[in-house]
Amino acid sequence: MAYSEKVIDHYSNPKNVGTLDKSKQNVGTGLVGAPECGDVMRLQIEVDEASGLIKDAKFKTFGCGSAIASSSLATEWLKGKTVDQALTIDNMDIVEELHLPPVKIHCSVLAEDAIKAAINDYRVKNGLPELVEQKAH
Amino acid sequence: MELKFPIYLDNNATTPMDPRVLEAMIPYFTEKFGNAASRNHPFGWVAEEAVDYAREQVAALINADPKEIIFTSGATEADNLAIKGVYEMYQSKGNHIITTVTEHKAVLDTCKHLEKLGAEITYLPVQEDGLIDLAQLEKAMTPKTILVAIMYGNNEVGVIQPVKEISAITRKHGALFFTDATQAVGKIPVDVMADGIDLMAFSGHKMYGPKGVGALYVRRKNPRVKVTSQMDGGGHERGMRSGTLNVPSIVGFGKACELCMNEMESEAKRLSAMRDRLESSLLKLEEAYVNGNRQHRLPHVANISFKYVEGEGLMMGFNKEIAVSSGSACTSASLEPSYVLKALGLGDDLAHSSLRFGLGRFTTDEQIDYTIKAVSNTVLKLREMSPLWEMFKEGIDLNKIEWAHH
Numbered sequence: 001m002a003y004s005e006k007v008i009d010h011y012s013n014p015k016n017v018g019t020l021d022k023s024k025q026n027v028g029t030g031l032v033g034a035p036e037c038g039d040v041m042r043l044q045i046e047v048d049e050a051s052g053l054i055k056d057a058k059f060k061t062f063g064c065g066s067a068i069a070s071s072s073l074a075t076e077w078l079k080g081k082t083v084d085q086a087l088t089i090d091n092m093d094i095v096e097e098l099h100l101p102p103v104k105i106h107c108s109v110l111a112e113d114a115i116k117a118a119i120n121d122y123r124v125k126n127g128l129p130e131l132v133e134q135k136a137h
Numbered sequence: 138m139e140l141k142f143p144i145y146l147d148n149n150a151t152t153p154m155d156p157r158v159l160e161a162m163i164p165y166f167t168e169k170f171g172n173a174a175s176r177n178h179p180f181g182w183v184a185e186e187a188v189d190y191a192r193e194q195v196a197a198l199i200n201a202d203p204k205e206i207i208f209t210s211g212a213t214e215a216d217n218l219a220i221k222g223v224y225e226m227y228q229s230k231g232n233h234i235i236t237t238v239t240e241h242k243a244v245l246d247t248c249k250h251l252e253k254l255g256a257e258i259t260y261l262p263v264q265e266d267g268l269i270d271l272a273q274l275e276k277a278m279t280p281k282t283i284l285v286a287i288m289y290g291n292n293e294v295g296v297i298q299p300v301k302e303i304s305a306i307t308r309k310h311g312a313l314f315f316t317d318a319t320q321a322v323g324k325i326p327v328d329v330m331a332d333g334i335d336l337m338a339f340s341g342h343k344m345y346g347p348k349g350v351g352a353l354y355v356r357r358k359n360p361r362v363k364v365t366s367q368m369d370g371g372g373h374e375r376g377m378r379s380g381t382l383n384v385p386s387i388v389g390f391g392k393a394c395e396l397c398m399n400e401m402e403s404e405a406k407r408l409s410a411m412r413d414r415l416e417s418s419l420l421k422l423e424e425a426y427v428n429g430n431r432q433h434r435l436p437h438v439a440n441i442s443f444k445y446v447e448g449e450g451l452m453m454g455f456n457k458e459i460a461v462s463s464g465s466a467c468t469s470a471s472l473e474p475s476y477v478l479k480a481l482g483l484g485d486d487l488a489h490s491s492l493r494f495g496l497g498r499f500t501t502d503e504q505i506d507y508t509i510k511a512v513s514n515t516v517l518k519l520r521e522m523s524p525l526w527e528m529f530k531e532g533i534d535l536n537k538i539e540w541a542h543h
C-alpha cells in the first residue's frame with residue numbers, strides 16, 4: 001500500500017515530538033491504545049491560563065506511519081485553539097487531510113481519542129467535570 | 138559495486154527468477170509449444186522429453202526417483218493434494234492427522250477443512266525456539282493416526298524441524314510423514330531417502346524458478362504411498378493430478394532445481410555469513426531479539442524484534458529502499474499479529490515489533506551494509522518518538538499499566 005505524500009511528510013518530519021511536564025496544573029496528558037494492539041499514542045496539551053488557548057502540544061506514538069502522522073497533525077491543529085475548540089476535532093478531518101485509506105481509519109480514531117483523553121485530564125486537574133460523551137467506534 | 142534501489146530482502150515471499158532459468162524456458166512458449174500428452178507427433182514428443190528431463194532435474198535435487206514427482210501449480214496445491222489425498226485414500230485406516238500450529242496457512246486451512254468433514258486434527262504447539270517437542274509428537278500418535286504433517290523450514294522464522302527424528306516416529310507407528318519443504322528445498326540439503334519423507338511439497342518461485350509451478354513428492358517404495366486425486370480429468374501425473382502440463386514452467390522449475398543443486402553449498406555459506414553479519418550488527422541495538430532457534434535455522438533468514446517500535450512504522454522508514462516483511466498486525470488485513478510468532482510465545486508487543494529479513498542469491502554485501510545502517514537509524518529515530526521507549530527508559534513496568542483496549 002502506498003502512503004500519501006502528507007503521511008510521508010509527517011512521518012519523515014514529525015511536528016511536536018516530545019514530552020511536557022505532566023505534573024503541571026495546566027498540562028493535560030492522554031495515553032491511549034495498547035502495546036498488544038500495536039499502537040500507543042501519548043498526546044499532551046499545555047494551556048495558557050490567561051487566554052485559555054492551547055499554547056503547546058506534544059506527542060509520542062508507537063504505531064504505524066499513519067498513526068505517527070495522525071498524531072503529528074493533531075498536535076499542529078491543537079496549538080492556538082481553545083480547549084473547547086479542540087474538542088471539535090473529528091477523526092474524519094484527519095482522514096481527509098492525510099488521505100488515509102479505510103484500513104488506517106483506526107489510526108485517526110486513536111488520535112481523536114488521545115485529544116479527548118488529554119482534554120479530560122486537563123479538565124479533571126482544573127476542577128471541571130469529566131466529559132462523558134464518547135464516540136462509539 | 139553501485140547500489141541499486143530498492144534492495145530486495147523478502148526472498149521468503151518469493152525469489153526473482155534466475156536469468157538462466159528464463160533462458161531455458163523461452164523456447165517452450167513459442168516454437169516448442171506442444172502438449173506433452175500428444176503422443177502421436179513430434180510437437181508432443183519434444184514437450185514430453187522436456188518434461189521428462191525436468192522431472193529428472195527436480196528428482197535429483199531431493200534424491201527421489203523421477204516417477205515420484207507430481208507436478209502441481211505450486212506448494213499450496215501440493216499441500217492440499219497431500220493432506221486431502223491421504224485423508225481420502227487412507228480413510229479405512231483412520232481419520233487422525235497431526236500437524237503443528239506454525240504451519241503455513243495452506244496446511245492449516247486444509248486441515249481445518251478436513252476437520253469439518255470428520256477428520257480429527259491434533260495441532261502440536263511449538264517450544265519457544267519454534268521447534269516441536271518430539272516426545273509430545275510421540276504421545277500424540279494413536280492407532281488411528283494416518284498422517285503427520287510438519288513443515289521442514291518455517292517461512293517466518295526459518296526454524297528447521299528435526300525431520301529425521303519425526304520420520305523415525307511416524308515409521309514406528311505406521312503413519313505417513315508429509316513435510317511442506319517449500320522454504321527448505323534448494324536452500325539446504327533435503328534428501329527424501331535419508332530424511333525418511335513420504336510426501337513433500339515444494340515450489341518453483343521460492344528457488345529462483347517461475348511462479349505457478351511446484352511439485353508433490355509421493356514415495357513409491359517402502360512404503361508405496363498413494364493419494365486420491367483432487368483434480369480429476371485426463372489422468373495426467375499418474376492419475377494424481379489431471380491438467381495439461383505447464384511445460385515452460387516445468388522446464389524452468391527443472392532448471393532452477395539443477396542450479397540449486399550445483400550452487401547450494403557455496404550459496405548457503407555465503408548467505409549465512411551475510412545473514413550473521415546483518416544479525417549481529419542489528420543486535421547491537423538495545424532491546425533487539427532474534428526470534429526462533431538460531432542453530433536449527435535456514436541460512437538466509439533472520440527474524441528480529443526491535444522492542445518498543447512498531448513493525449510497519451519501522452518499515453516505512455526505508456520501504457522505498459529496502460523490501461522486508463513484518464509480523465506486525467498493521468501490515469495484515471486481519472489486524473492480528475503473526476500467529477507464528479505468537480506460537481513461539483512472543484507477546485503481541487514483540488510480534489508487532491518484528492522484521493523478517495530473507496536474503497537470496499542476488500543479495501550483496503553492499504546491500505547488507507546499507508540495510509544495517511538504514512534499519513538501525515530508523516529504530517533509533519522511532520524510539521525517540523515512542524512513548525513506550527520513554528517509559529521503559531524511566532523504569533516503568535509496561536505490564537503494570539492498565540491500557541485502554543479498543
Ligand SMILES: Cc1ncc(COP(=O)(O)O)c(C=O)c1O
Nearest residue numbers: 211212213241243292317319340
Ligand atoms: C511454507 C510454505 N508453504 C506453502 C507456500 C505456498 O506456496 P505457493 O505460493 O507455491 O503456493 C509458501 C509460500 O508462501 C510457504 O512459505
Ligand code: FES
Nearest residue numbers: 039063064107467
Ligand atoms: S497503528 Fe496499526 S494500522 Fe495504524
